[in-house]
Amino acid sequence: MWDVFLSYSRADAERVRPLARALRDGGLEVFTDETGVESFAGISDTIRRELSCSKALLAFYSTGYPEREACQWELTTAYLAGLGEGNPRRRVMVVNPELTTHHIHPVELRDARHASADDLTALVRDVRAHVGRLDGPMTLKEHRVRRWLLGTPQSRPEFLGRLSELWQVHSALHAHAAPLVTGRASAHAVQIRGMAGIGKTLLAQEYALRFEAAYPGGVCWVNGESYDASVHALGTDDLHGYFDAIGEPFLWIVDAAPAHRLAAREIAAMAAPHPLGHTLFTLRSRAYDALGTPIDLGPLDAPHARVLVGGDEALAGAVDGHPLALGLLGRAVRAGHHPGTLYDRLHTRGRSLLDTLADEDVTGSVVRDVDTADAADVLRCATALHPLPLTTDDAAHVLAAADRVPRIVARRRAANGVRELRARSLLTPRRGRRLVTACCDPARLAPPRPGPRPHRGPAARGPAYAVRPPRPGDPGYAGLARQPEGGTHDSAQRVGADGRLRHPGRAGHAHRGAGAGTGHGQPA
Ligand SMILES: Nc1ncnc2c1ncn2[C@@H]1O[C@H](COP(=O)(O)OP(=O)(O)OP(=O)(O)O)[C@@H](O)[C@H]1O
Ligand SMILES: [Mg+2]
Numbered sequence: 001m002w003d004v005f006l007s008y009s010r011a012d013a014e015r016v017r018p019l020a021r022a023l024r025d026g027g028l029e030v031f032t033d034e035t036g037v038e039s040f041a042g043i044s045d046t047i048r049r050e051l052s053c054s055k056a057l058l059a060f061y062s063t064g065y066p067e068r069e070a071c072q073w074e075l076t077t078a079y080l081a082g083l084g085e086g087n088p089r090r091r092v093m094v095v096n097p098e099l100t101t102h103h104i105h106p107v108e109l110r111d112a113r114h115a116s117a118d119d120l121t122a123l124v125r126d127v128r129a130h131v132g133r134l135d136g137p138m139t140l141k142e143h144r145v146r147r148w149l150l151g152t153p154q155s156r157p158e159f160l161g162r163l164s165e166l167w168q169v170h171s172a173l174h175a176h177a178a179p180l181v182t183g184r185a186s187a188h189a190v191q192i193r194g195m196a197g198i199g200k201t202l203l204a205q206e207y208a209l210r211f212e213a214a215y216p217g218g219v220c221w222v223n224g225e226s227y228d229a230s231v232h233a234l235g236t237d238d239l240h241g242y243f244d245a246i247g248e249p250f251l252w253i254v255d256a257a258p259a260h261r262l263a264a265r266e267i268a269a270m271a272a273p274h275p276l277g278h279t280l281f282t283l284r285s286r287a288y289d290a291l292g293t294p295i296d297l298g299p300l301d302a303p304h305a306r307v308l309v310g311g312d313e314a315l316a317g318a319v320d321g322h323p324l325a326l327g328l329l330g331r332a333v334r335a336g337h338h339p340g341t342l343y344d345r346l347h348t349r350g351r352s353l354l355d356t357l358a359d360e361d362v363t364g365s366v367v368r369d370v371d372t373a374d375a376a377d378v379l380r381c382a383t384a385l386h387p388l389p390l391t392t393d394d395a396a397h398v399l400a401a402a403d404r405v406p407r408i409v410a411r412r413r414a415a416n417g418v419r420e421l422r423a424r425s426l427l428t429p430r431r432g433r434r435l436v437t438a439c440c441d442p443a444r445l446a447p448p449r450p451g452p453r454p455h456r457g458p459a460a461r462g463p464a465y466a467v468r469p470p471r472p473g474d475p476g477y478a479g480l481a482r483q484p485e486g487g488t489h490d491s492a493q494r495v496g497a498d499g500r501l502r503h504p505g506r507a508g509h510a511h512r513g514a515g516a517g518t519g520h521g522q523p524a
Helices: 010-025 045-051 069-084 120-132 163-174 200-214 224-232 239-246 264-268 302-308 313-318 323-334 339-346 353-358 362-367 373-385 392-403 407-423 456-467 477-482
Strands: 002-007 030-032 054-060 092-095 148-150 188-193 219-223 250-255 277-283 293-296 427-430 434-437
Touching (some): 002 045, 002 069, 045 054, 054 069, 054 120, 163 188, 163 277, 323 353, 323 362, 373 427, 392 407
Parallel strands (some): 054 092, 188 277, 219 250
């Protein structure tokens, strides 16, 4: 039996060596994984075997630690083994070799007592004391006995990043502070919210796969769009009795809760049908605070966005870290298309590049739920200005100019539009009152169908740029201020004859100009 399973990233091997030596010199039996399993569809048998012979895991939690998949599996497994015994920190200790702690997840491990690598003597003393209180190795849950009671989501090897969100989901599902408005007050419910394609479903799947050991009662994957048919597959009408008989905590995922067509109470009624259930909703709307603890999913962080898109930073930035768009572009890059060409196509008139790559109307689906004229108009303003942020005032200016209505009327419409877009996760607050479009194809993202006032599409774009010229500190200011087209900074000239905003191109790639023809390597 090992006293300590030392978990560390291969890149830290040199830094870990003195620590391992000090622990062994202190009389502890230490397992170090020398085989270096680098990527996982799950934890390897060897690691499981050694973990199940270990009293506790000691994580050398450097900033590189969370990036190594195998480390996360080791940590999560030991954490869940402790959770099964009633204290998730019982089987996990952390050494933090960094000056700050914000890279450590879950948060409750940040104040672990063994947090300093500076004083090895004190550290060894602490570790000895901790394992001295444990009288046997950790017990791991059965392996490969997937308790998917409903639906079997496949593992998605392309999943990247989102580490902090995975732990946030877990912590929120296990907090005791999320009573539902359903009468099932003891249920724990969490809602992952965000715009279409931002990665809600993938996050929920990955959570279920990585943390299933926390749910010995099983995992149920329910499609929110066809709830009754989904649940029917359990083969019982007495859901409460079904889970009562199982008698253990289970995870109940309601994916794609149809917030656009059902009231809050009806969605809340889709929650786990038994108090032992932990409910995870995914939905686009931000309008249902009472449904459960919200976790708002934003863009993928820049380093992972770059990986997903195939390495090109500008291309990743052009779609605002939107995972669906990044994935489509990344696939095109891997198929041989040049990132610069893709970037230019993204800003060229005509059918959206993303729709072409996906061979379906993905940009339309992003904005399909926008159903009021005010929201559609504000979205036009926001996409015309992108990447400049806008305020409600900016939008009111544009609407007043485009419609020739009094400011007070325009202001009210702008406020209504902003409110609706925020609720639908299509506008995100940033830097105080400024809002940015959380969209994947800003150049093309217009409201889905002609609204009651379709003439305002082109009409809104000219005034949009005129009232809100680029300012220092704006995202993309340098590129916008460079203003290549016509070599002028006169905002009026940035708008083409059709009233359409021209994009200024980007550093590092020759700009083709709007409407440029198809070039070599360009997707059809
Ligand atoms: N963390 C991630 N790593 C890699 N790719 C991702 C990630 N998240 C999302 N994607 C990519 O984006 C696509 C869309 O993600 P997902 O289906 O989870 O979006 P969603 O938010 O559930 O959208 P919708 O509201 O339409 O259901 C995925 O199929 C995948 O290609
Ligand atoms: Mg989804």
